[in-house]
Amino acid sequence: MGTVKRRKGATALTLLCALAILTAPGLTVGTAFAAPTPDPGAKSLEQVRKEIEDLFRQAGTATDAYNLAESETRTQSAKIVEIANQVVAGQERIAALKNRAGAAARAQYRSGGLPPGAKLALSNSPTQFLDGADRLRQGEKATSDLLSELNRTQSDLQQYAKDASAQWEALEANRIKQETSKREIEQKIKAAEELESKLEAEEKARLLQLEQEAQYRAQTAWLSTGVLKDVHGLATDAGKRAVQFASAQIGKPYIWGAEGPGAFDCSGLTSQAWLTAGRTIPRTSQEQLRLLPKVAIKDMRPGDLIIYFDDASHVGLYVGDGAIIHAPRPGRNVTLAGAGSMPIKAVVRPDA
Known part of the structure; x- marks a missing residue:
């Protein structure tokens, strides 16, 4: 009985989510569900919508490449600083070893450097000589160890120099990639914004409606497959914290490369949500797909990430009942959307 109630509740919430997605300011529920009114400009406007959507998707792919390069640049910069510290420590170690080697050489000079046989002949006591010989052997071993350590430290410094050179080359390559x-990104966003700027106010409103209707059709088709009937996963405590963070960001603008607090891009939102939940995950949607464990749709639970499109250029945070929270694209705000409103590539789990 509890299962039936839960399913009914889930269905109701899913429908409410769909209504929320479709109902925009100035649009009635009836308008949102109505089929597009045939008019001479409708087809061309739909083409404009698809062109704008494609441009923003290409910008999203480039944003992922930019974010990855930026993340790698930070890692490489930190590595260069670490190498520099190792070089300084190595140079200080060499200076200390040379001082010790100099002290040993001076001590040997003061002893006259006599051969063991002569020392035995001049010694008043064989026991005294043997004690001295033992100390001499210990001193020779210490000198040998010191020279070996000096050679190792110099070898380390040579390796540090090679490592630093490689990191600088990688840093420069990433700078060019960025x-x-x-x-x-700037070219694609500018082209899309120029297309949008040519539209009249009514056409822009209609464009938004077409966008919402396309999402609704995709979500409805996805739900009609019965995909949610076996989805009963419960959020972990960390997953709940990630969902709470994402929910609190609804209404904030999408800005490419942004990780909050005032704006986000898609993977900036998901990575920060999970950072708040206590888990550091990759910065980009493509790296999130590559490095996080994958789960079947039937096994997904709130807090999981849904990766979209063949090139993994978009990501949203699953919040349950067939819905996600995501940062859609430039010109749009963080919002609730249907989990099936875009082509799903995979589901990944940050807290597997």
């Missing part, structure tokens, strides 16, 4: 991705 600049290339940034230019591509």
